[in-house]
Amino acid sequence: MRPPLNRPTDVELSILRVLWTLGPATVRQVHDMICEDRASSLAYTAVLKMMQTMVDKGLLERDERDRSHVYRPAQAREHTLGHLLDDLLDRAFGGSATDLFATALASQKLKPKDREEVARLLAQAKERRS
Numbered sequence: 001m002r003p004p005l006n007r008p009t010d011v012e013l014s015i016l017r018v019l020w021t022l023g024p025a026t027v028r029q030v031h032d033m034i035c036e037d038r039a040s041s042l043a044y045t046a047v048l049k050m051m052q053t054m055v056d057k058g059l060l061e062r063d064e065r066d067r068s069h070v071y072r073p074a075q076a077r078e079h080t081l082g083h084l085l086d087d088l089l090d091r092a093f094g095g096s097a098t099d100l101f102a103t104a105l106a107s108q109k110l111k112p113k114d115r116e117e118v119a120r121l122l123a124q125a126k127e128r129r130s
Contacts, residue, residue, distance in 0.1 A: 007087060008084075011042075011050055012054055014037070014038075015051060016080065018034060020073060021033075025072075026068045026071070027047055034047060055071070059074055060074055061073075
């Protein structure tokens with residue numbers, strides 16, 4: 001069982017995704033990348049405030065040594081996504097990984113290439129257990 005994690009909001013998760021991609025970054029770098037990816041842009045000050053709140057929630061760490069503060073995720077991507085998956089599994093699927101996978105595999109959003117990758121990962125997991 002993992003220790004509890006403050007569940008990030010959708011905007012917080014988009015900030016985390018930017019930082020997982022870029023690595024440690026300033027608010028300006030995060031803001032610029034978010035504005036590239038979104039149909040509607042967020043104000044710089046909104047991203048700044050959100051990132052300050054994320055530090056308070058324990059989702060980000062801030063390096064204040066330079067004039068421009070540098071932010072990084074407090075936890076690795078896999079750790080945070082694992083928490084989110086555990087939460088979704090419990091809340092939406094009653095803890096049933098089979099139901100989660102069946103729903104994901106039935107999804108119209110799953111591309112054939114992704115299905116092949118899932119099959120490869122399942123075969124790889126099966127080999128490790130043998």
